[in-house]
Amino acid sequence: MSIETTPVDLASMADERAAGFGLEAPFYTSPEIYEQDLDLIFGQHWIFAVAEAEIPDPGDYVTVDLGPHSVIVVRDDDENVRAFRNVCRHRGSRLLESGCGSIGNIVCPYHQWTYRVDGSLIFAESQADTFEYDKFGLKPVNVRAVGGLVFLCLADEPPADFDEVSQLIEPYLKPYDLASAKIAHQTDIVEEGNWKLVMENNRECHHCDASHPELLTAYFPISRYEAEDVPPRQQQIFERYLEAQAELEKAREAIGFPNGDICQLEGKATGFQISHLPLDGAGASFGPDGQQLCAKLMGSIEDPRFGDLSLHMQPNSWFHFLGDHAVVFSVIPLAVDRTLVRTTWLVNPDAVEGVDYSVESLTSVWRATNDQDRVLVEGTQRGVTDPGYVPGPYSEVEGEVDAFVTWYVQRIQANA
Structure with a gap:
């Protein structure tokens, strides 16, 4: 005898x-909600999906898997x-493995x-003379490159607000010239946790002083705090942060860099936040005490x-752009309790490994931080x-x- 199960009413759960x-x-934890x-x-x-630097030349490709969907970029x-x-x-075969x-x-x-790399079909053996090649090109997927970062949307009608978001973001990214950068290193780790827990963990540094000693050699753990929110034990750090922030504002003004943070993390389909924060110590990079890690700077910096x-x-990425390199992160769900976190380090295209930078030094802080976050996510x-949660x-x-x-709940309510 089969046992009937009640379908999950995701919209009602979101409302509650x-x-x-x-x-x-x-x-x-629910496989049905995951689906x-x-x-x-x-x-x-x-x-x-990818950084443009991952596909620098014609014919270069990356495949991206999102649940049952596989996409060629x-x-x-x-x-x-x-x-x-x-x-x-x-007949439906997977093209690129x-x-x-x-x-x-x-x-x-x-x-x-x-097929050509523009998707057009150019060879199909043993077809009738009436076969129309132009009707059997590859099915396109919505794709947009924004300041050297490539985004996909599987929907037939993607959120229209992406144009507005792109216009807001691109002036901040332009000085780094990410499209011309080169890949210095890339890592994949699998965290045994739901994708939302991975994103939630990234969205705060409340845990940083206890869990990320390497990151804190350069990164202020209180950058999002208001003065009244700073715990007494971190007051001296906060004062040092305010001094560094003032110096960063001077550096921005000197080159005409866009000023002001933008926070639109909820209330719209394409939620995002962009902010420019000082680093501790030397203030240059994620090296020990904020030291520079690559001799050649990014773009026009x-x-x-x-x-x-x-x-x-929202919903699956975060990025850090520094004077000497950039680090980009993507989160891809693999199962209800398994998530791929891909980290890619970008440097100036003229930077020479072993001369201008070392992969070990460049990646050390975030490799350690990723592993520490993995432990936190898996524990959560x-x-x-x-049952006691x-x-x-x-x-x-x-x-x-x-x-x-809140953004996640709003999008469930809008689309369910």
């Missing part, structure tokens, strides 16, 4: 979420960024249907003491799975976590 509190356990996340969040919104012969479904139009590479044409391994331009994009996943209230310094969860 208490403002200022975390989510109920099923949001992190709806893939559909309603990752299937309906702009998702960060490729640079065509005119050097435009394209995206297509990784599915042959003949590798995560990245370079090709002249896209050739199906099954029956050798062949002239002063290595240019702090950390931080960009958060075990906790929310426990009850959502608690966010602290006064966890506003960005609350904003992420």
